[in-house]
Every structure is written in C-alpha cells, then in structure tokens.
Amino acid sequence: MADxxxxxxxxxxxxxxxxxxxxxFLTEQAPDILCLQETKAANDVFPAVAFARLGYTHQVLHGQRMYHGVAILSRVPLVEDDRLDWQANGEARHVGVRLANGMRLENVYIPAGGDIPDRALNPKFGQKLDFLERMTDWSAGLAVPTLLVGDFNIAPLESDVWSHRQLLDVVSHTPVEVAALARLQAAHGWVDLGRHFVPPPERLYTWWSYRAKDWAASDRGRRLDHMWASPALAGQAIGHRVHEECRDWGRPSDHIPLITEFRL
Known part of the structure; x- marks a missing residue:
C-alpha cells in the first residue's frame, strides 16, 4: 500500500x-485522484472510458449539459458521495466523496458572479455571495478530516493578483468577496495549502485570461483555484505545486491544475 x-x-x-x-497531464503527473470543474458535459457523454483506460476507474460525476459540471476521477476506491446545491437552483457545482481512510474530498465550482460587484444591480453577484454563505454554514458543522478543492473564483490576497489596486473593483478580488471567503475559512479553520507552501507575497497564480495575446509575457494572473484542508489533515500535506506549463498546451484551459501530496 502506498504511503x-x-x-x-x-x-x-x-x-x-x-x-x-x-x-x-495524467500520464505525466499521475495523481491518485483528479477533481475537475467546469466539465460542461452531462454524465451520459462524459468521456469515462478514456479515463478508465488510464487507470482512473473510480468515477463520481455530477454533470450538466453545456454548463458547469464537476467530477472526481480516482485510481483508489471512493465510497459514498454527495451533491450539495449551494447555488440553490440545481446547478451542478459540487460533488463530494469519502476515501477508504475516512477523509472526505469535496470538489466545488463557485459561481464567477458576473461583471458588476453589486448585489442590487447584478443578481449573479448576490448568488455568489449566498453560495459562499451556505458553504460557510456547512463548514461550521464538519466533523471529519476534509479536503476542499476547486475553482473558488476569488483571489483573496493582494499577492494573489497581478495588480491589487487595479482589481479592487473587479469581481473575484473585491473586498466583499474576500471578506465572505475569510468567513468561510474561519468557520472550519481551513488551512489554505497554496499559501501554506508558497507564503505571500510570493507570486502564485492559477488563471490567466484568454484575452491576453501572450499570457506569460503579460502575466496578468489571479489565484482563483484553491485547496483547503481541515487543520489535522493539513499536517499530513507534504507538498503542493501548480503546473503553469499546462497553460501553453494545445487548446488550453484558462486555469492550470494544482496538486497536493499527503502522507497517509
């Protein structure tokens, strides 16, 4: 058994x-488990066979045609699963599982929130804040070691964006979103593994807009993707890395993958 x-x-x-x-990515990095967000595929058209061929035979899907969608693909057994509707509208934005060692793994795709950071003018922004509030209530009741991963669509720290001053009024880095994320973190004492291993103010981005002609040269990045661990579980984390090279592959996602390794 691997340690x-x-x-x-x-x-x-x-x-x-x-x-x-x-x-x-799976061939080169071979993580034991891969959590995907924004799969944009209903369960019946998800490319399950392709992942099974690579050894990821344990699959828990929560898909949606054309939009949203999350999935957990694993080389190790998964037991139980849940699909929590923190959006309160049936969108496929969460899937969670329990591993054989008792640890829970929760995969989430938090809404982007539209373009205007005002609940009254932009209902999508209000939905994002409400989503975070429901997650906060859920976090407060957790009683088992849990890893929360996904696209949070918020870059909380000044060093999580290419320009704090220029992005203060841009959705994903506004003070109200950062405050909501801080409440979520405090509700369970979550440890932000990215910043545990790469302390601020060191540069750490996971997303670059498609609008840039040369994403690497302009480097206008944001850290929107996160891995948070329960305090006890965080003590088992032995490494965390982001894979910027994937932003240059073929037709890339605007996000890059992150990996955390744990000691069992």
Missing part, C-alpha cells in the same frame, strides 16, 4: 474539448 496520496484539481473548461491535455 502517500496525491490529489489534483483543475478547472478544465470543457472536458471533451480538452481531453487530450487532461490525458497528457
């Missing part, structure tokens, strides 16, 4: 359109 467990998370922005780069 470590590696878990990856990636907003792939359409798993069928980018299956080739996901397969390349």
């Amino acid at each position: 470590t467990l590696s878990i990856a998370s990636w907003n792939i922005n359409s798993v069928r359109a980018r299956l080739d780069i996901v397969e390349r």
Whole structure:
C-alpha cells in the first residue's frame, strides 16, 4: 500500500474539448485522484472510458449539459458521495466523496458572479455571495478530516493578483468577496495549502485570461483555484505545486491544475 496520496484539481473548461491535455497531464503527473470543474458535459457523454483506460476507474460525476459540471476521477476506491446545491437552483457545482481512510474530498465550482460587484444591480453577484454563505454554514458543522478543492473564483490576497489596486473593483478580488471567503475559512479553520507552501507575497497564480495575446509575457494572473484542508489533515500535506506549463498546451484551459501530496 502506498504511503502517500496525491490529489489534483483543475478547472478544465470543457472536458471533451480538452481531453487530450487532461490525458497528457495524467500520464505525466499521475495523481491518485483528479477533481475537475467546469466539465460542461452531462454524465451520459462524459468521456469515462478514456479515463478508465488510464487507470482512473473510480468515477463520481455530477454533470450538466453545456454548463458547469464537476467530477472526481480516482485510481483508489471512493465510497459514498454527495451533491450539495449551494447555488440553490440545481446547478451542478459540487460533488463530494469519502476515501477508504475516512477523509472526505469535496470538489466545488463557485459561481464567477458576473461583471458588476453589486448585489442590487447584478443578481449573479448576490448568488455568489449566498453560495459562499451556505458553504460557510456547512463548514461550521464538519466533523471529519476534509479536503476542499476547486475553482473558488476569488483571489483573496493582494499577492494573489497581478495588480491589487487595479482589481479592487473587479469581481473575484473585491473586498466583499474576500471578506465572505475569510468567513468561510474561519468557520472550519481551513488551512489554505497554496499559501501554506508558497507564503505571500510570493507570486502564485492559477488563471490567466484568454484575452491576453501572450499570457506569460503579460502575466496578468489571479489565484482563483484553491485547496483547503481541515487543520489535522493539513499536517499530513507534504507538498503542493501548480503546473503553469499546462497553460501553453494545445487548446488550453484558462486555469492550470494544482496538486497536493499527503502522507497517509
């Protein structure tokens, strides 16, 4: 039995359109578990066979045609699962499982929130804040070691964005979103593994807009993707890395994958 467990998370922005780069990533990095967000595929068209061929035979899917969608693909057994509707409208934005060692793994795709950071003018922004509030209530009741991963669509720290000053009024880095995320973190004492291993103010981004002609040269990144661990579980984390090279592969996602390795 292996004495470590590696878990990856990636907003792939359409798993069928980018299956080739996901397969390349799994072949090169071989995480034990991969959590995907924004799969944009209903369960019946999800490319399950392709992942099974690579050894990811344990699959828990929560898909939706054309939009949203999350999935957990694993080389190790998964037991139980849940699909929580923190959006309160039936969108496929969460799936969770329990591993054989008792640890829970929760995969979430938090709404982007539209373009205007005002609940009254932009209902999508209000839905995002409400989603976070429901997650906060859920976090407060957790009683087992849990890893929460996914696209949070919030870059909380000044060093999580390319320009704090220029993005203060841009959805994903506004003070109200950062405060909501801080309440979520405090509700369970979540440990932000990205910043545990790469302390601020060191540069750490996971997303770059498609609008840039040369994403690497302009480097206008944001850290929107996260891995948070329960305090006890965080003590078992022995490594965390982001894979910027994937942003250059084929038809890339605008997000890159992250991996955390745990000691069992």
